[in-house]
Every structure is written in structure tokens, then in C-alpha cells.
Amino acid sequence: MSVSTEIMSPSTTMEKHWVTDYTTSGTKKNEIEDVLILDTVKDEVKKRVIKLNQQETLFEATETEEAENQIDFRSIKISKDFLVSDPRKYFLKSQKWIGHVSEIKKDHFIAELKDLDDPTTYEIGEVDYDEISPEDKELIKIGAAFYWSLGYANTNGQIEKKSLIRFQRVNFWTMSDYNEVLDRADELYDKLKPED
């Protein structure tokens, strides 16, 4: 009997799951996630079909036991070792900076760069305007802040070299923000009266 048709009890641990048994299952390591998810979803679909068969009408099947009958993907628990690619792991190997524009030149700008992976010494970067996306170019001005990520990105299994520069969008403060700041400044002024 093929291992893939064997019924596994709910208490089966991931180490003992047939998918991890590469030799008998014939799965390759990079197919594990896809296979596991499909395997779990298949079970849920089977349960749904059974429920529907037990009701007189679709209405009865859905309305009265709607929550129970729905396939709740949130409850599908997959071991964290087999999760699909975390968006945060988009960059396999990367370098990240936060930069502030200090000078504007004809074909490039100069910025002070803080290495987010090693925030000790800082760097000075000369960035060509060709590296900036069109919608960000209008945000380039003295003092403007940007994030720069550089590295190897995994896009659906395809490895690409990427350099992403994105300027901070202006974050307007509310009147309440301003009032809070001004009130505190005025309070300090009253207390820190300079000597005559």
C-alpha cells in the first residue's frame, strides 16, 4: 500500500508525517509545503462534503451550522518548519540602510547612511537618480529620509538581485500632536528660565 493513502491519526507528529519520510514518499524537500497544505485542505473539503450530504438543503447546511461547516483556514495548523515563505524572508541575503539626503547634485544626491545591520559607524552614499523610482523622485529634498534594501530576493522561488530605495512619505501631524509638543516646550521654558 502506498504511504500516501494511509490514514494518519491527529496525534501524528510532524517528524513522523509521511511527507517528511522522503524515501518512501518520494517528495522532494522543496515540495513539502505545497504537499502538506494540499493534504490538510483535502481533509477539510472532505469534511465539508460529508456535512452537506447530511443536510436536507444547502440552506440548512450553511445557515444553522455555518461557522462549523466553513473551512476555516485559520485553524489549519501547520508546523512552523513548513510554513510558506515568510514575507520578511523575501530577501535571502540583504543589506539595509536608512538614509537622509544631505546634498542635491545634478545627476545624483548625497546622503548620510545608517547601516541598520551594524548601526555603529555611518556611511556617505552618492546615489544616482536612475536608482530612484519615478514616484519617489519628487520626494528627494534636503533632509528627506529613505529606506534602502539591497540583496538577493526570493520571488516565488526565483532568485533575483534587487535594490529597493523608498522614500518616507510625509507623515502629517495632527493639531493634537502640535499642541502636545508646544505645551511641553512652554512648560520647560517656565522651569528652565536662564540666569540673567
Added chain:
Amino acid sequence: MNSPNKSNGEIVLIGTGGGYGESLVIHLGNNNWIVIDSCQDPTTKECLPLNYLKNIGVNVQNDIKLIICTHWHDDHIRGISKVLEECINAKFCIAKQNDLRKFLRFVKLDHKKVSVEASNSSTIEFNKCMEILESRNKVFSIASSDKVLLSVDLVNNKKSEVISLSPSDFTVVEYDKYISSKLFNEFGSAATKVPASPPNSKSVVILLKLGEHRAILGADLEVTSDDREGWVCILNDSQVIEKNKKSTLIKIPHHGSQTGYHQRIWSELVGNEPIATLTPWNKNGKLPEVEMLYKYYTHTKNLYMTSLVFSEKAKKRDKRIEKMISKLKCKIREVKFKQGIIRSQIDLVDPEAKWIVETIEEAEHIQDDYFS
């Protein structure tokens, strides 16, 4: 290294290679010390003037009497809140503001940008200083032209004094306008960092009277076309400079730049062959330029720099990342940290005494071979 004895004055210039600031620590005599500006080791985040003082055995809690923040630039202020925090008996002195309330509002507004990393180190530090002063129920001390900030008695009716020569009244008013028009309007938005604003007319220049001797500490003050501000204003209008007692030590202003130079400084304020010290600048552009350094060298052979100007490359990284950077239309260079200390000591009560200068770590005595 040991602390100087009570009758020796000491002026110590600490530099960081041109990107992480400078600081001065000064012994006025009788265990009275002052700290002018501050800088940090970017890796350890240690406050360098505090490190120096503790290494030579100074009781920083009791013996530091005055902390001066010469001007509001990152490279002069990093770590100054730590100095104030530990030196609990020190007064905290800033340049005069025309409208202090407005200035504090601006500091608070800029500090609010911390969460989006658009705040300056200077406002972060200054904000902390304000909080410390508030908790101690203390006030600011204010520096302006021709003002005695501190006076210390020595033996034989001698004394040491710390006197500010700037900013001028005109500069104070102009800076107030600058805060309103540029700083609030252009850089007040939440995601924009305030850049360092030239010229440095609001810098506090200090005249030190160390017993029988005099020293000029030039901060970043520059020469401008308007003689109501900068060095020309001091040369024309100062009432406290003694024409018959010139300075025998000068901390060269603004990293030895052309705009920090005026012939009259060297003919009217400073004596023959003074001790001249400076720190380099190594961010956007390099200072001092060789021509300017040579010019200073023609004024005195006792020329010292906290570290030499050097070229830099990008940080060492994973080879794949380095390769990617090299293929981009971008250039990146690291601003390296190099600490250098110039320590100058003199007998306070002997009018014939000469300065004894010591260079530590990266500091160099500039000699003929530098220019060959």
C-alpha cells in the same frame, strides 16, 4: 596618564577622525574643570570626554563646574547629556537665543520625529539635557559676546576665567528668524530631518584666561561678509580681549577651513608660534585642505591635528553584497572612527612658562614632511 596638579592648567582636544565630533576638557586650576562640547565612540557609544576625565582620575561629580554646548551640530553634541547626567554640579551653558521659548518648541518638535528616525542627534541630546535640568530644578546658563561664564580663584590672587566672545547680538536675532522661516517651515514636517545649517555664526568662541596665560578656542565660528557676526565682529567689537596679552594657544576654528581663517586672528589675538590644534572634517568634503594646513603651518610650527585626513572605502561586507554595490550607480564610503587626543599643559602662575604638548593615539604633530 594622571590628572594635572592643581597649579597646572590643561587644555585637552579630543577628536574622532572627522565624522563623530570633537570635545575639549579644560583644567582651570585647583581641580576646577570644564567640558566644551562632546563626542562619542560610534561603536561603544561611550562618551569620550567623560572617558578621558575618568581615566585620569577626575571626580566628575564634584570637579566639573561648567559644560558648554558651543553650537547645535551633531558633531559637537553627541553624548553631552551623559556628561550633564554624571557631572551633577556643573552648570549647563548654551548660546543666547533671542526667543528661547521658540527654540525649545523647535527642539521638542524635532525630537518628536525620533519614531520615524528623522530627528537629529542634537535635538535628542538637547532634549535629554532639558529633562535632566528640569529634574534638578536648575536653569540654563547663557553665552553671548563678552560674558564671563566662570571665574575660579588660584593662589597669589591669580584667577582663571572662561569668557564667551560670541554669538553677537546680530547673530542671535538672525538665528531667531532662521528658526521661524526655515526650520519650522521647511523642516518642520514629520519625516524631514533638519540638516546642519551653515554658516556657524552662532558658535560660542571662548577666551580662556588660565592664570597668567591666554587661549582662544574657536569652535566652528567662521568669517562672513557681514562684520556684525563671526570673527570680524569679535575682532572689531570685543571689549575683553587684552591687546598686551595675546593667546599662546589656539584651537583653530572650523576644522582649519578657509572660512575659519582671518589674518587678523593671527596678528591681533594670537602671539608668535602659538600652540595650534585642530580636528579634521571627513563627511561631505574633507578639511583641512592641504593649502590651508600649510597656511597655518606658516604661522606656527607647533601645529597639531587630532588625526590626519584620510581616504575611505565602503565597509567590509558579505562579498555578494559588495559585488552588488559595485555594480550599482552608487558610491558608498564609510566614515571611520579614529580617536586622537592633544593634551597641552602649562604652569598657571609662571608667566614665562611654556606649553607642554603630548599627542595620544591618532593625534599628530604636523611637520615639514607632511607637505613633501
